[in-house]
Structure formats: structure tokens, C-alpha cells
Amino acid sequence: MTSSGQGNFFDDNDQNNLTEKNKINGYLRRIINGVGVVLGGSVISQVLGALSGIITTNALGATHYGIYVLATSWMGLLADYSRLGFGTVIVRFTASYKAEQKIDYVKGTFFYAIKIQLLISIILCISIMIWSEEFCNMILNNPNAVQYFRFFSPAIILTSLYGSFVTFLEGMQNQKYSVISSAVVGNLSNIIPLIGLLWLGYGIYAALSSSLIQDAAILLSAAFFAWKIFPQFSNPTINSKIEVKKIWSFALTTFIASLSYKYAFGLAVPFIGYYRSTTEVGLYAVAFNLQQLIFVPANAFATVFNPIIAELYVKGEAMEINRLYKTITKWILISCMPFVIVVLLYTRPILSLFGSAYTEASAVLVTLTIASIFVNLIGVSGHIINMIGKARVNMINSIVTALFTISMFALLIPSYGIIGAACAYAIGLLINNMIRTIYVFFTLEIHPFSSSLAKVFLSMIISLCIGMIIQKNVKNPDDMLWGISILIITLxxxxxxxxxxxxxxxKFIIHAIRKKIYKRALSNGH
Known part of the structure; x- marks a missing residue:
């Protein structure tokens, strides 16, 4: 190893094979149990989210939907700004303090993060309310959005706060309550008011109001569950303790990294809105949101994997990290490929669900989908870097790739519109994750690659080609029955x-999944 600290960490030769296998199986079991919950919630969330999107796009049209996307995107960005990186702090430090049984530090860190975020989010909300006209004219180049931005500004506070409670549930490794809050309660509280308010004729305000109701519902339910699993919040005998310097260092580092990474990529929508039109914003948003389905398995695994990595690192169990890294990467890839197959086989029919005008985003959806395959392949490395406390590396990498991506947006979007935005986004995302993977390899001497990954790619390519050949040779490929049949055969x-x-x-993962399904079937039977 390159340093004595890293050498000690990865020197685990005293463990025998049986103990090692039992440990790995134990962590895999925890991951499968957690991923099953998160993935189920993600599917519910994506299905209800897609239904909400179909209703909204058809009700508002591409232009008005574009304004709605601008409002929700900007308020989401400002909410994330107000968190100052404390979301990652809550996940990492909650998991590590829990492993070390430092309950007082769990309590102190969470309350401290909430106070900081509440203060900043209130300031940003009031600022948007007061200066929404200046903001929309100067930043968006769209004065028509002023009233909508002012109306939707409370979302900054609600989104910032509910995000912290949800990440606390994840840090405590209680994915069930996290999913119930964000996926079930959140989406149901959005879609029901949306339908009613649209029926009453409130247009964009219906969509914005239902989003505010959704944010409030998630906040209340997540806070309730947080207090339920951690009643020490209300225990006056447990003092709140906090390592101020340590968490601020980590928070600011991860914030700058996310500022450069997540927010830079999120600037595609504002760039399109400024240089092109709100109609193109709507087209890009639909394609982008559909592409996010491909990241559902990766996000589910990451939600469970992150606190386990932090726990393993604290315990000094490096061999487990190495093996889990490969196994999780493979299963992320296996799980995302069915989404890829569906999108590539039925790009235009899927987009037409949102309205015939949205089929113009077909090239965007295909470009983003292909890029997402490779991001899923190497994306776990970024989570490992954060969870072992090397957030500064992600920060430096993100700053460099963010500057590159923003430059690409400015260069390509004015001339090439949404396809230029998709290409810039894809290239920047791939470069960022490649650098992360290389860093993990040279620092920890681990990587996600194995020969079995090539077999996953081969399986996807062969099945997709067969599906396309059948699709091309049937008499009526647009017929729903034929479409379902081709999809079933391909999958x-x-x-x-x-x-x-x-x-x-x-085999262990498949066995664990079967066992989980069998237990659930028995419980439902009784």
C-alpha cells in the first residue's frame, strides 16, 4: 500500500475463509433486505411520479409545463443550497456514531444540522419572495415566471427540512420508514390534490400547490418516524454533543463537491430556459425524468450501501468493502438493464404518453439512457469516497468536471438545444465518475470490474437485438398486444x-430474495 495507515486498514490476513464468508453473507443479507424496501418504494415513487407527470404535461402543455419545471428545479436547487452539505453529514455521522454507540452525538449532530438548514432556507425563501421579479428577469430571462416563483418559494424550507429527516432515517438504516415517507405518503399526497385542483381549473397553480402539499406531507411523516425510532430526541437526560469542526469540515467539503457536481448538471434546465424556450425545457425535463428510472436500482443500493460502508470503514473491515464493491456494482448493472431495454425498444411510444409533442425528445432520451449504463457501472466509487471520509477528493473532482460541463452547456445549448444539453450532461457525468473510480483504485486498490460484467452487457445486447429484430418484422409493431409480447420475450x-x-x-442474493418473497407471501396468506 502507499501509506502505512491504508496498509493497516487493508491488512486482514488473520481472518479465515469461513468467517469471511459469514461476514459477507451477513452484509449481503442486510443490503438485500434494505434494497428490497428501497427498490419497492422507488418503483412506487416512479410509477406515481410518471402518472403525475403524464397528467401534468397533458393538462398544461409543453410551454406551461416548462415554467413549472423551472420553478420546481430552482426551488429544489435553493433547498439543496440551504442544506450546506449537512444531508451527507447526517447519513455518514449517524451511521458511524450509531456503530460506536455515541447516542449523544447522533442527537447533537442532527439538531445542529436542522438549525443551520432552517435558518438558511428561511433567508432564501424570503429573498425569492421579495426579489422574484429581479431573479426571473436577470437569471431566467423569463418575466412570465415571476408569480409562480413567488408562490412556490416556501418549497425551499419544506424540501430542505424533509430532506434532513429522510437522510436521518437512511443513516439509521431504517429504509422502511424512509420509503413510506418519501415514496408512499409523498406521492399520494401529490397526485390526489393534483387531480382535484386541475379539475377545478387552477392550471400551473394546481401542479405547484400539489408539490407544496407533497413536501409538507413528507416532512411530517419523516419527522414522526424519526422520533419513533430515536426517542432519545425527546429525552432531556441525554445531552446533545457535537464535533463542530469535524462536521463543518465534512459538510462544506461535500457541499462544494455537490455544488459543483449535482447542481452543475442541474443547470441544464436553466441554460435551456435562458437560451432556448420553455417548450424545450418541458421536452428535456420529460426525457431527463424518464432516464432517471434507470438509476432507480443504483439509488436503492446506494441508500443501503452508504451507511454500511461507513460502518465497515470504522470497524476496519476492508476485505468486505472490496467484495461488496464488486457484487453491488454487478447487481446494479443487472437491475438497470431491463429499464434500458424498455426505453430503447419503445422510446417514442413512451414519450407519446406525455403528449405527441414530447416525441421530439427521443434523441435526448436515447443519449441519456446509453450514458446512464456506464454511469451505473462506475458510479458506486463516489459513494465509497464520501463514506470513508475523503469528501475533499470528490470536491476537487467535481469542481473540475463542473467547470467543464457548464462550459459545454454554454457552448452546445445555444446552437443544438436539448440534444446539446444531453450530450454535455452525459460527457460530464461520465468523466466525473471515471475520475472517482480511478482514485478509488489507486488509493484503496479496489475496483468494481469483474469478468461477469461483460456477460451482463452481452446478455443485454443480445436480448435487445432479438427484440428489435422481432419488432421490425412484425406487421403491426405499434399494437399493444404485440408490444407486450415482444417485451416479455426480450426480458x-x-x-x-x-x-x-x-x-x-x-446465488446467495437470489436465495435471500426468494426467502424474502416467500416470507412475505406467507404473512400475506395469514
Whole structure:
């Protein structure tokens, strides 16, 4: 190893193979249990979110939907700004303090983060209310959005606060309550008011109001569950303790990294709104949101994987990190490929659900989908860097790639519109994750690659090609029955080929999934 500290951390030769296997199986079991909950919630969230999107786009049209996207995107960005990186602080330090049984530090860190975020989010909310006209004229180049921005500004406070409670639930490794709050309660509290308010004729205000109701519902439910699993919040005998310097250093580092990474990529929408039109904003937003479905498995695994990485690092169990890194990467790729197949087989029909005008975003959706495959392949590295306390590396990398991506936005969007935005986004995202993966390899001497990954790609390519050939040769490929049949055949071929190439860890994961389904079926039967 390059340093004695890292050498000690990765020197675990005293463990015998049986103990190592039991440890890995134990962590895999925890991951599968957590991922099952998160993935189920993500599917519910995406289905209800897509339904909400279809209703909203058809009710508002591309131009008005573009204004709605601008308002929600900017308030979301400002809410994230108000968190100052404390979301990652809550996940990492809650998990590590929990492993070390430092309950007083769990309590103190969370309350401290909430106070900081509440203060900043209130300031930003009031600023938007007062200076919304100047903001929309100077930043958006769209004076028509002023009233909507002013109306929606409380979302900054609500989004900032509910994000902290949800990340606390994740840090405590209680994915069930996190999913119930954000996926179930949140989406139901959005779609029901949305339908009613649209029926009453409130237009954009219906969409914005339902989003505010959703934010408030998530906040209340997540806060309730946080107090339920951690009643020490209300225990006056437990003093709040906090390592101020330590968490501020981590928070600011991760904030700058996310400022440069997440927010830089999120600037595609403001750039399109400024240089092009709100109609193109709407087209890009629909394609971008559909592409996010491909990241559902990765996000589910990351939600569970992050606190486990922090816990393993604190315990000095490096061999487990290495093996889990490869296994999780493989299963992220396996899980995302069915989404890829569906999108690439039925790009235009899927987009037409939002309205015939949205089929113009077909090239954007295909570009983003292909890029997302490779991001899923190497994306876990960024989570490892943060969870082992090397957030500064992510910060430096993100600053560099953010400057590159923003430059690409400014260069490509004025001339090439939404396809230019998609290309800039894809290239920047790939470069960022490649640098992260290289850093993890040279620093920790671990990587996500194995020969089985090539088999996953081969399975996807072969099954997709067969599906496209069948699709091309049937008489009426647009017929729903034919479409469903082709999709079933394609996915069956993919799953069959995957099952040909499973190893011991894969068998354990499949067994754990079967066991979980069997237990749930029995409980439902009773």
C-alpha cells in the first residue's frame, strides 16, 4: 500500500475463509433486505411520479409545463443550497456514531444540522419572495415566471427540512420508514390534490400547490418516524454533543463537491430556459425524468450501501468493502438493464404518453439512457469516497468536471438545444465518475470490474437485438398486444442469459430474495 495507515486498514490476513464468508453473507443479507424496501418504494415513487407527470404535461402543455419545471428545479436547487452539505453529514455521522454507540452525538449532530438548514432556507425563501421579479428577469430571462416563483418559494424550507429527516432515517438504516415517507405518503399526497385542483381549473397553480402539499406531507411523516425510532430526541437526560469542526469540515467539503457536481448538471434546465424556450425545457425535463428510472436500482443500493460502508470503514473491515464493491456494482448493472431495454425498444411510444409533442425528445432520451449504463457501472466509487471520509477528493473532482460541463452547456445549448444539453450532461457525468473510480483504485486498490460484467452487457445486447429484430418484422409493431409480447420475450431472454452466469454471491442474493418473497407471501396468506 502507499501509506502505512491504508496498509493497516487493508491488512486482514488473520481472518479465515469461513468467517469471511459469514461476514459477507451477513452484509449481503442486510443490503438485500434494505434494497428490497428501497427498490419497492422507488418503483412506487416512479410509477406515481410518471402518472403525475403524464397528467401534468397533458393538462398544461409543453410551454406551461416548462415554467413549472423551472420553478420546481430552482426551488429544489435553493433547498439543496440551504442544506450546506449537512444531508451527507447526517447519513455518514449517524451511521458511524450509531456503530460506536455515541447516542449523544447522533442527537447533537442532527439538531445542529436542522438549525443551520432552517435558518438558511428561511433567508432564501424570503429573498425569492421579495426579489422574484429581479431573479426571473436577470437569471431566467423569463418575466412570465415571476408569480409562480413567488408562490412556490416556501418549497425551499419544506424540501430542505424533509430532506434532513429522510437522510436521518437512511443513516439509521431504517429504509422502511424512509420509503413510506418519501415514496408512499409523498406521492399520494401529490397526485390526489393534483387531480382535484386541475379539475377545478387552477392550471400551473394546481401542479405547484400539489408539490407544496407533497413536501409538507413528507416532512411530517419523516419527522414522526424519526422520533419513533430515536426517542432519545425527546429525552432531556441525554445531552446533545457535537464535533463542530469535524462536521463543518465534512459538510462544506461535500457541499462544494455537490455544488459543483449535482447542481452543475442541474443547470441544464436553466441554460435551456435562458437560451432556448420553455417548450424545450418541458421536452428535456420529460426525457431527463424518464432516464432517471434507470438509476432507480443504483439509488436503492446506494441508500443501503452508504451507511454500511461507513460502518465497515470504522470497524476496519476492508476485505468486505472490496467484495461488496464488486457484487453491488454487478447487481446494479443487472437491475438497470431491463429499464434500458424498455426505453430503447419503445422510446417514442413512451414519450407519446406525455403528449405527441414530447416525441421530439427521443434523441435526448436515447443519449441519456446509453450514458446512464456506464454511469451505473462506475458510479458506486463516489459513494465509497464520501463514506470513508475523503469528501475533499470528490470536491476537487467535481469542481473540475463542473467547470467543464457548464462550459459545454454554454457552448452546445445555444446552437443544438436539448440534444446539446444531453450530450454535455452525459460527457460530464461520465468523466466525473471515471475520475472517482480511478482514485478509488489507486488509493484503496479496489475496483468494481469483474469478468461477469461483460456477460451482463452481452446478455443485454443480445436480448435487445432479438427484440428489435422481432419488432421490425412484425406487421403491426405499434399494437399493444404485440408490444407486450415482444417485451416479455426480450426480458425473458435477458433473464435467462443472466441466470447462466451466476457465482456464489449471486446465488446467495437470489436465495435471500426468494426467502424474502416467500416470507412475505406467507404473512400475506395469514
Amino acid at each position: 425473458a431472454i435477458y433473464i435467462g442469459m443472466i441466470l447462466l452466469y451466476i457465482d456464489e454471491d449471486d
